[in-house]
Amino acid sequence: MSTFQIHTIDSAPDHSRPVLRQLQENFGFIPNIAGAMAESPVLIGAFINLFQRVHAGTFTEAQIQTLLLTNAVTNACAWAVAFHTALALQEGLAAADVDAIRKGCAPADGQHAALSALTKTAIEKRGHLDGHDISAFFEAGFRRDQVFEVLAVAAASTITNYVGSITQPPLEAQFQIHAWQA
Incomplete structure (x- = not known):
């Protein structure tokens, strides 16, 4: 059993909430792994920036x-x-x-x-x-x-x-x- 919380928008640290809102809009739900990442605003912020770059690159x-x-x-x-x-x-x-x-x-x-x-x-x-x-x-x-x-x-x-x-x-x-x- 994990000792890490799967955050919702309401339970996440303040600086993680915008990313969770964005993922909610993109997927229609917040993936559980993103809820876990939200524990660290630094990590989820870096992840979403990289995620956006990757999906805007040259690959289909x-x-x-x-x-x-x-x-x-x-x-x-x-x-x-x-x-x-x-x-x-x-x-x-x-x-x-x-x-x-x-x-x-x-x-x-x-x-x-x-x-x-x-x-x-x-x-x-x-x-x-x-x-x-x-x-x-x-x-x-x-x-x-x-x-x-x-x-x-x-x-x-x-x-x-x-x-x-x-x-x-x-x-x-x-x-x-x-x-x-x-």
Whole structure:
């Protein structure tokens, strides 16, 4: 059982409340993991700024969800795997590709496979990518600047995944169908 509170707008520290309101508007609810993050206005503020930047970058939402789901699996964050499974399917990722990522395998789609491989490798190698890792990404049609954009998505994931591992927030009912265990 977690010792961390899942905050609501009313229970959150004052400086966390605007972020929770924004997430409420974006998703129609406050994800439990954000309620946990709200304990720290510094953390949730940094997270929302990075989250906004990532979603305003060059990747499509389907590509971003490929990255976020891969990161959640690689970091073994059950809450984030379930959440990003739902969002990936909503964004049109093939169910077989989502299932492959959840199993730690490459999706069949070539660009999604390259995204998944690069982010997984970056996490596992702690950023020590070699020429082979990066050239495979380029061969799939991506650019140099997008290597760093993958790292920005990984940074956002790291915040979420680590908070999930530390706080163990309950999985919302709508994501139960996508529950996952490492």
